[in-house]
Amino acid sequence: MNAVDAALMVERLRVEFPVLGGKPKVAVRDLDLSILPGEILGLVGESGAGKTTLARAILNLPPPPGRIVAGVIQFDGKDLLRLSERELQSIRVRNISMVVPNPRGELNPLVPVGEQLASIARVHLGKDKSSARAMALEMLRAVQIPDPERRMRAYPHELSGGMAQRVVIAIALMCSPRFIISDDATSGLDVTVQAQILELLSHLARKQGSAMLFITRDIGITAHFCDRVAVIYRGEIMEIAPRESFFLSPRHPYTMLLLAAFLHNPQLRQAWTHPDASLRVNPDAGIGCAYTYRCPRAREMCHTIRPPLAERTSGHFVRCHFPLERE
Numbered sequence: 001m002n003a004v005d006a007a008l009m010v011e012r013l014r015v016e017f018p019v020l021g022g023k024p025k026v027a028v029r030d031l032d033l034s035i036l037p038g039e040i041l042g043l044v045g046e047s048g049a050g051k052t053t054l055a056r057a058i059l060n061l062p063p064p065p066g067r068i069v070a071g072v073i074q075f076d077g078k079d080l081l082r083l084s085e086r087e088l089q090s091i092r093v094r095n096i097s098m099v100v101p102n103p104r105g106e107l108n109p110l111v112p113v114g115e116q117l118a119s120i121a122r123v124h125l126g127k128d129k130s131s132a133r134a135m136a137l138e139m140l141r142a143v144q145i146p147d148p149e150r151r152m153r154a155y156p157h158e159l160s161g162g163m164a165q166r167v168v169i170a171i172a173l174m175c176s177p178r179f180i181i182s183d184d185a186t187s188g189l190d191v192t193v194q195a196q197i198l199e200l201l202s203h204l205a206r207k208q209g210s211a212m213l214f215i216t217r218d219i220g221i222t223a224h225f226c227d228r229v230a231v232i233y234r235g236e237i238m239e240i241a242p243r244e245s246f247f248l249s250p251r252h253p254y255t256m257l258l259l260a261a262f263l264h265n266p267q268l269r270q271a272w273t274h275p276d277a278s279l280r281v282n283p284d285a286g287i288g289c290a291y292t293y294r295c296p297r298a299r300e301m302c303h304t305i306r307p308p309l310a311e312r313t314s315g316h317f318v319r320c321h322f323p324l325e326r327e
Helices: 050-059 086-091 115-127 130-141 161-173 191-210 219-226 245-249 253-263 265-271
Strands: 008-017 027-035 039-043 067-075 098-099 181-182 211-216 228-233 236-242 308-311 316-318
Touching: 008 191, 027 050, 027 211, 027 236, 027 245, 039 191, 039 219, 050 067, 050 181, 050 211, 098 161, 115 130, 115 161, 130 161, 161 191, 191 211, 191 219, 211 219, 219 245, 228 245, 228 253, 236 245, 236 253
Parallel strands: 039 211, 039 228, 098 181, 181 211
Antiparallel strands: 008 027, 008 067, 228 236, 236 316, 308 316
């Protein structure tokens, strides 16, 4: 896939965090990723794997004090890492938007939600006050807020968690962005509301033809809402494949561990969580496979040679010297 085909393409991205008196901590290591127009790519991994750091880096806003030290982020023919802050501000929200898991932290508690929506239309779309208000009301209807006319005047603290999340989604989709980042956006909601929000987000994104990076810690969610699934571990993509191939023929040992945890299968989980201590390697050393010290299939070469992200079958890429083979 080239930059012309992709809605967004990330190449050799590296994000580091400084460490007092030591070498920088690498949070995202030489990462490559591409997403097609209209595609929903699920990104899964445990806490600390680099999911949010990657999401923020795509916006050229790495979590402080992190910094992007190398790479290219290609969007609309431009490298976002080479643009000025003013140029980036014109792209954020209008063309690239983000849905976050803490809606109350994103909404202004002193401004009615309708006004917050309308201001997006005025600032980024150049709408007058009347048109902006009409757009805001229409977006509240689109995200299925009950009694939208009354909710236009509501303050964030007057909304339930599910309603607040719907408002955040409305803000993210207000300008019909071509690329959406959903960063674990439903993690704080109960299961029923979570399913409703996910279905709504997926429906609206596909309706607008937007590409989406769907970040989650729940690998099961990706089976229902994503076209492709990628697994990240210590800032590296370990496996990426179309949804059917990913779940029917997982190839990386870490993917098997995630699936075992999701399935709550004690026997399967135990079989994939007892690595050989003699092969333990410093995962921040930059050599060998980052997963070696947890991998039950690790061999000597795994802690000295970093495996490439290689295509095993059509569209199915795995970063492993000894990937699982379907019998």
